[in-house]
Amino acid sequence: QVHLVESGGGWVQAGGSLRLSCVMFGRTFSTYAMGWFRQVQGKDRELVAAINWSGVKTYYADSVLGRSTISRDNTKNTLYLQMNTLKPEDTATYFCAAARRADPTVVTGPLTDRADYGSWGQGTQVTVSS
Helix, strand or coil: CCEEEEECCEEEECCCCEEEEEEEECCCHHHCCEEEEEECCCCCCEEEEEECCCCCCEEECCCCCCCEEEEEECCCCEEEEEECCCCHHHCEEEEEEEECCCCCCCCCCCCCCHHHEEEECCCEEEEEEC
């Protein structure tokens, strides 16, 4: 069973930076495509960024493109999201997610459909003040 634990959220002023981390326990991290999502209360969970199993291929939502970097360290079973130039509209709970299927020979690219993710962390809150 995949177990994901996020950290790194917090409060920051607009223009500041945060780095979120997500550690996977229980499975071979390097075989999973991963993603970061965020959710504001009352709204749907939306994809922020995604990365394939090797880290070579990435995807970013337009809302964070140019301001955020998703990366992974397969030797540490850890996924990262570096967020810069944060805006108040980035305020949300951020979740990391692992693909439903852990098969790098089939799942070769980043996954952009929420339905393709099967495991979720508990979330970490990011609050950006103006």
